[in-house]
Amino acid sequence: MPSRIRELRRNRGLTLDQVSKQTGLSVAMLSQVERGQSDPSLESLRRLAEALQVPLFDLFRGEVAEPVAVIRHDERRLVSSPHLHVTYSQVSRSGGKVEVLEGTLDPGAASSELPRTHISEECVLVLEGSLIAEIDGTEYALGAGDSCHFDSTLPHRFLNPHHDKARFIISVTPPSN
Template structure:
């Protein structure tokens, strides 16, 4: 992640460090440390910052000048995890486009978020390995390997792995959002 990217978005929106911190519900010191590359924010903190800046989360990781064709090598993917849950996302698509494809790994007994949340997009989830529960508006949809679930992301949702094995899945989001 380019630490200056958060600063650039913040400044372009006319926000001070304190204003961004207050709106995101974090300390000014944390925002300052993140912008200077001293601290690595959690996934939830990054979501809050992206929401305040009104940008898709992975925009904070995108390339400056996208080419017409992008090959993203597994080892070069932008990756983000969360200390509050044991989920890791890696972006399989190019940043800055109208479609975002993420590969996720959700550890056994984990959830993607403590509370379901919505965002202005459309989503399709494909279970690659293991069992995945997609919870949308409190309704559970159990996916086995190869199954998929397509839904309006405005509806509060989250992902659960209730099994004893890690679950890998793809998430396609259009347009990318926070």
């Protein structure tokens, strides 16, 4: 990932200072991330992906996209936010036209501090537990087996106000920044 971030930044003709201003991350922190000396948080990765105009998991992508990709459960790429108590694992390959993630959301947690927007469509399917899909200020209660499809340009996030962990699948097309 570190060399991929540096590569994307350089390919876009951006300096560390410019990326710092776009993301709110310090130049020192960005330099450490690019050299593999620091692991950025989920929120920092989201900011970097947005500044570099790529889907989040493209920060981890290798050079060549295979025509067929088998992603083994124990080899999935993971991003998590200990602060928010959310984890995502990449079920689909990077660089495709659809992004599929498996998420877990701890009791009392949210997928982001504030609702987020991006230019995509999204579908969430609850596998275990239950969660609230907060979309454009309206809350939609979803239990195991329920799904919700929406326009991701609407501010949205997922909440778990319940006592059990929620496990869900999210499909996003095109993959979000």
